[in-house]
Amino acid sequence: MASHAIEVKNLYKIFGPRGGDYVDAVKRGLGKAELNEKHGHVLGLQDINISMPAGGVMVVMGLSGSGKSTLIRHINRLIDPTAGEVLYDGVDVCKMSDNDLREFRRHKTAMVFQKFALLPHRTVLDNTVYGLEIQGVGKAESEKRARGWIDRVGLQGFENHYPNQLSGGMQQRVGLARALTNDADILLMDEAYSALDPLIRVDMQTVLLDLQKELKKTVVFITHDLDEALRLGDKIAILRDGRVVQQGTGQQIVLSPADDYITAFVKEVNRGRVINVETIMRPLSGNPEGMPLAMGMVLESAARAMTGAHVNAAHVVDENGRPIGALDLPTIISAMVTPTSHEDKRAA
Amino acid sequence: MASICSVLPALLCKFPAIDDGTIRLARKTIDDGFKGFVRSYGDAIDTVVQPLQWFLNYLEGAFVASPWILVLIVMVGVVYYGSRNVNITIGTALSMIAIGLVGLWNDTMITLAMVTVCTLISILIGIPIGILMARSDRVQSVVNPVLDVMQTMPSFVYLIPVVMIFGIGKVPGLIAVVIYAVPPMIRLTNLGIRLVDQEVLEAADAFGSSAWQKLKNVQMPLALPTIMAGINQTIMMSLAMVVVASMIGVGGLGKNVLQAIANQFFTVGFLNGFALVGIAIIFDRTSQAFGRRLQKHSEVIHG
Numbered sequence: 001m002a003s004h005a006i007e008v009k010n011l012y013k014i015f016g017p018r019g020g021d022y023v024d025a026v027k028r029g030l031g032k033a034e035l036n037e038k039h040g041h042v043l044g045l046q047d048i049n050i051s052m053p054a055g056g057v058m059v060v061m062g063l064s065g066s067g068k069s070t071l072i073r074h075i076n077r078l079i080d081p082t083a084g085e086v087l088y089d090g091v092d093v094c095k096m097s098d099n100d101l102r103e104f105r106r107h108k109t110a111m112v113f114q115k116f117a118l119l120p121h122r123t124v125l126d127n128t129v130y131g132l133e134i135q136g137v138g139k140a141e142s143e144k145r146a147r148g149w150i151d152r153v154g155l156q157g158f159e160n161h162y163p164n165q166l167s168g169g170m171q172q173r174v175g176l177a178r179a180l181t182n183d184a185d186i187l188l189m190d191e192a193y194s195a196l197d198p199l200i201r202v203d204m205q206t207v208l209l210d211l212q213k214e215l216k217k218t219v220v221f222i223t224h225d226l227d228e229a230l231r232l233g234d235k236i237a238i239l240r241d242g243r244v245v246q247q248g249t250g251q252q253i254v255l256s257p258a259d260d261y262i263t264a265f266v267k268e269v270n271r272g273r274v275i276n277v278e279t280i281m282r283p284l285s286g287n288p289e290g291m292p293l294a295m296g297m298v299l300e301s302a303a304r305a306m307t308g309a310h311v312n313a314a315h316v317v318d319e320n321g322r323p324i325g326a327l328d329l330p331t332i333i334s335a336m337v338t339p340t341s342h343e344d345k346r347a348a
Numbered sequence: 349m350a351s352i353c354s355v356l357p358a359l360l361c362k363f364p365a366i367d368d369g370t371i372r373l374a375r376k377t378i379d380d381g382f383k384g385f386v387r388s389y390g391d392a393i394d395t396v397v398q399p400l401q402w403f404l405n406y407l408e409g410a411f412v413a414s415p416w417i418l419v420l421i422v423m424v425g426v427v428y429y430g431s432r433n434v435n436i437t438i439g440t441a442l443s444m445i446a447i448g449l450v451g452l453w454n455d456t457m458i459t460l461a462m463v464t465v466c467t468l469i470s471i472l473i474g475i476p477i478g479i480l481m482a483r484s485d486r487v488q489s490v491v492n493p494v495l496d497v498m499q500t501m502p503s504f505v506y507l508i509p510v511v512m513i514f515g516i517g518k519v520p521g522l523i524a525v526v527i528y529a530v531p532p533m534i535r536l537t538n539l540g541i542r543l544v545d546q547e548v549l550e551a552a553d554a555f556g557s558s559a560w561q562k563l564k565n566v567q568m569p570l571a572l573p574t575i576m577a578g579i580n581q582t583i584m585m586s587l588a589m590v591v592v593a594s595m596i597g598v599g600g601l602g603k604n605v606l607q608a609i610a611n612q613f614f615t616v617g618f619l620n621g622f623a624l625v626g627i628a629i630i631f632d633r634t635s636q637a638f639g640r641r642l643q644k645h646s647e648v649i650h651g
């Protein structure tokens with residue numbers, strides 16, 4: 001089952017009874033504050049254009065009120081847009097009939113919620129089969145599939161517990177199992193881990209990354225935590241006041257933040273875990289020296305490997321083992337500790 | 349007062365009521381119209397409610413004609429099955445035996461049959477209306493004032509049209525009781541569904557639930573505690589109203605109370621009153637314990 005990309009095009013959302021009337025004004029430059037003050041409407045999203053990679057993790061990041069939860073709800077149309085398109089496999093989700101939309105939600109999407117949103121009167125097993133039950137899959141078959149996913153998320157033995165007998169982390173595992181049991185191409189995760197303790201959060205990120213390696217679903221992950229975004233995202237979009245301020249890979253965002261807002265964000269990031277060796281290597285001059293480092297290795301791992309091997313110089317090799325660049329330990333350390341400023345990056 | 353009136357125009361001093369002739373005419377027109385309506389459609393209405401009569405007679409016959417020991421065993425069984433509580437079950441057996449000892453067994457059976465039928469009908473009417481109300485604000489804004497009127501209008505007043513349409517007997521009594529007892533059922537069904545957590549509803553939507561699937565899987569189960577409170581209230585109000593309904597021909601304990609009032613039979617009045625209290629407590633405790641048992645999933649909290 002091949003996943004497809006999700007294309008969000010020119011998406012606008014204005015909350016209020018006559019939102020549609022103000023789209024043109026907003027396109028002409030009417031601001032969020034002015035729209036609210038003068039017309040009593042709230043600007044949720046403006047001019048969103050994001051291409052979410054097929055089979056990859058797309059992280060949408062922003063602080064509260066930035067519109068990130070509104071955006072993810074447009075993908076399965078829990079919220080109707082004021083203008084714009086959300087294309088999946090060439091079909092505009094926003095134009096689907098009620099019936100098509102229901103079928104789309106049943107078979108193509110699954111969602112995990114910040115506050116879990118489990119059915120309190122159902123056991124873990126009965127919660128997990130919910131999506132299949134809605135699809136009309138037989139009880140025996142759906143319970144078999146559900147048990148498989150309950151085991152995969154590490155909840156074996158808890159099948160007959162009720163949600164409020166479980167801790168937050170375990171409840172969210174149920175939420176994840178419920179979504180995965182649906183076997184849908186698109187996995188929507190709305191601040192799925194924001195309510196969890198830091199340690200459990202990292203644990204759950206690992207669960208998602210491990211599963212994603214084999215499942216290759218199109219995941220849309222919403223978070224307000226940049227570290228989480230950088231760890232999970234193949235691609236990251238940063239929202240502010242309903243607008244995309246920057247999108248790209250984690251490295252691109254850390255190395256060349258688009259504005260002061262994002263610069264302030266990335267200042268606190270552990271750069272050694274984001275930047276790859278090939279990003280800071282210099283062109284190869286002469287024979288490759290020192291130990292080989294694989295392309296795509298992050299600086300922290302590279303530094304650990306080099307200090308472990310007591311070498312100062314190294315060269316980067318591509319998938320075929322061909323040397324493509326060189327670097328030394330001081331370069332790595334300086335890239336890890338000194339934020340490459342906006343201007344430096346442009347000059348480079 | 350007279351002094352103020354001497355300076356004020358008469359219109360502001362004495363309320364300018366519509367004159368008696370007009371009111372009399374309006375009253376006569378409405379009364380005649382209603383009587384005409386009853387005369388033309390009375391038979392049709394009687395036919396429609398005939399099944400109620402059968403059902404009521406059948407249940408009453410079953411309660412009264414069965415040997416008391418059988419009724420007692422079934423009752424204790426139902427109470428235990430519903431509440432799973434030994435104290436409530438023993439209390440039920442003791443109150444029923446006490447009622448039997450003071451010679452009110454048959455009257456109690458008649459009242460029980462009446463309350464059972466009224467409660468079932470109230471649930472059958474109340475839950476669908478409550479669901480409709482919860483689904484639409486417009487329906488709610490129409491139904492709510494009607495319920496307000498039903499609950500505040502003195503019950504004796506709506507006994508008048510009921511008696512005009514149906515005459516004296518069990519069915520009009522039943523209708524009067526249902527009118528009085530159904531509002532909490534409707535209100536609490538509506539409230540229960542409206543209070544269901546929005547996030548869970550959103551999750552149900554996100555998985556592609558149809559409206560019916562959402563109602564069946566999410567809204568009704570989560571509204572159940574509130575709906576159970578509504579059923580409990582409906583039973584209590586039915587018990588209160590069967591006494592008033594005895595004025596239009598409903599038998600049982602209520603009739604005895606009515607006679608006791610008319611004749612100042614102090615002891616008879618209180619004995620029948622206590623019998624009603626006994627039944628009320630049995631119903632109340634059993635339905636509440638049953639409701640709590642349905643909510644067992646909410647009791648064990650992760651520590």
